[in-house]
Amino acid sequence: MTDVISSARDTREVVLQTKNLKVHFDGENSEGKKVKIRAVDGVDFTLHKGEIVALVGESGCGKTTLARVFSLIYKPTYGDVTVLGQPLKEAARNERKYYRKVQLIFQDPFASMNSLKRIVHIVGRVVQIHKMAGRGAAVRKRVEELLGHVNLVPAEKFINQFPTDLSGGQKQRVAIARALAVEPSIILADEPTSMLDASIRLEVLNLLSDLRDNDGLAVLIITHDIASARYLSDRINVMYGGRIIEEGPTEKIVSDPVHPYTELLIGAAPDPAHYKGSGHSAVQASSTNAPVDNSIKMVGCRFANRCPHAISRCVDAPIPEYVSKDGDRRAMCILAEKRDDFINPNDPALPGATSYTEEQL
Numbered sequence: 001m002t003d004v005i006s007s008a009r010d011t012r013e014v015v016l017q018t019k020n021l022k023v024h025f026d027g028e029n030s031e032g033k034k035v036k037i038r039a040v041d042g043v044d045f046t047l048h049k050g051e052i053v054a055l056v057g058e059s060g061c062g063k064t065t066l067a068r069v070f071s072l073i074y075k076p077t078y079g080d081v082t083v084l085g086q087p088l089k090e091a092a093r094n095e096r097k098y099y100r101k102v103q104l105i106f107q108d109p110f111a112s113m114n115s116l117k118r119i120v121h122i123v124g125r126v127v128q129i130h131k132m133a134g135r136g137a138a139v140r141k142r143v144e145e146l147l148g149h150v151n152l153v154p155a156e157k158f159i160n161q162f163p164t165d166l167s168g169g170q171k172q173r174v175a176i177a178r179a180l181a182v183e184p185s186i187i188l189a190d191e192p193t194s195m196l197d198a199s200i201r202l203e204v205l206n207l208l209s210d211l212r213d214n215d216g217l218a219v220l221i222i223t224h225d226i227a228s229a230r231y232l233s234d235r236i237n238v239m240y241g242g243r244i245i246e247e248g249p250t251e252k253i254v255s256d257p258v259h260p261y262t263e264l265l266i267g268a269a270p271d272p273a274h275y276k277g278s279g280h281s282a283v284q285a286s287s288t289n290a291p292v293d294n295s296i297k298m299v300g301c302r303f304a305n306r307c308p309h310a311i312s313r314c315v316d317a318p319i320p321e322y323v324s325k326d327g328d329r330r331a332m333c334i335l336a337e338k339r340d341d342f343i344n345p346n347d348p349a350l351p352g353a354t355s356y357t358e359e360q361l
C-alpha cells in the first residue's frame, strides 16, 4: 500500500506483506506458442496479526498462486515478500520452522488425511514431529485439547475415529486442529468451505473467526464467494487478472465499491440478509464473459474490455493507485477521481508529491 497516508491499522504487527510481487510462469497459448503467464502481476498485499483478510476473485485471477508463494510452493519472479518481519528467502531456509509459523488449510480436508489412520494419529503426528508435547499420553492429551479447541467435543469420542466416520465439517475441524497443533501465527485457508454443505459452512467460518478473536491468529482466506468473505473477513482484497484492483475494510468495500469489477461481484452475490452460507459463487455467476488472458502484457486495466465505464485512458496508460483520504482503502480505477473521498497520492497537483514511473525509481 502506498506510504503517503497511514491508517490506524498500520500500528498493528504486519505478519505477511508483499510489495510489487510478480509470479510469472512459462506456458503455451491455445496455438501452442510459448507465452509468459502473469499469474500474479505486481501485488501489494498486507496481513496483520489478529486479522482475517479475504482474497476474492474469479477463477484464474491468481489467488492460489499468491497463497502458494506464502506456502513456499512457488518462488516469486520479482518483488519483496516478508513473513513475520523476515524476508521470505531467509524465512524459507528452514522449512520446518517456517511451517510452524504458517499453516495451510485446504479445500478438501480429506485429500490431506490418511483415511486409514485414526484422528489421534493424524493430529498427534504433527504434535510429535514438531515436538509440541512429550510422548504417549502427553501427545494424546494435547490432541484432546486441540479437538476441544475446534469444538469436536467430547474429544474422547472423536479421537479414535477415522476420517471416514466424520462429516465434511468435522473433517475440516480436524484439519484446523492439526494446523493449530504447531501454534502458528498465520493460517492460509484456500476455499476452506467450498466443499462443505451449506448448513455447516458457517460452523467453519465461525471457528476461524473465534481463532482470530481468541488466539490473535492472522488468517488469509481465499474464496470465490464474496458472501463468505463478507461474513468472515475484516478486509477484502479483490483480485483480477493477477492484480489487486480494490482493497479495504470489508463493509466499506461491499457497501460502496469503487471498481466496476467489485461492483459486479457484489451484484451477483446473494442478499446477505438471506445468507446462510449458501455457497452461491458470486464470482462464477458474474463471469460469463471470456476469462482474462494473462499472457498479454497490459499497460492499463485488465478489466477494461468488460467494463461499461472504460475509456481509452483505461487501456493506454497505467492506472494510478487511488487511496481514500482516511488511508484505509485503495482502488485501481479512474472512477476514484470522481469521488471526494479518494485521492491519487502521486498527483503532481498535491503539495509535496512527485510523480515517477516505476522505471524512473
Ligand SMILES: Nc1ncnc2c1ncn2[C@@H]1O[C@H](COP(=O)(O)OP(=O)(O)OP(=O)(O)O)[C@@H](O)[C@H]1O
Pocket (backbone or CB within 6 Å): 025, 026, 027, 037, 038, 039, 057, 058, 059, 060, 061, 062, 063, 064, 065, 066, 294
Ligand atoms: N504452475 C503453473 N504453471 C503455469 N501456469 C500456472 C501455474 N499455476 C497457475 N498458473 C496459471 O496462473 C493463473 C492464475 O492461476 P491461480 O490458480 O492462481 O488462479 P485462482 O484465482 O486461484 O483460480 P482458481 O480459483 O480456479 O484456483 C491461471 O492462468 C493459471 O492457469
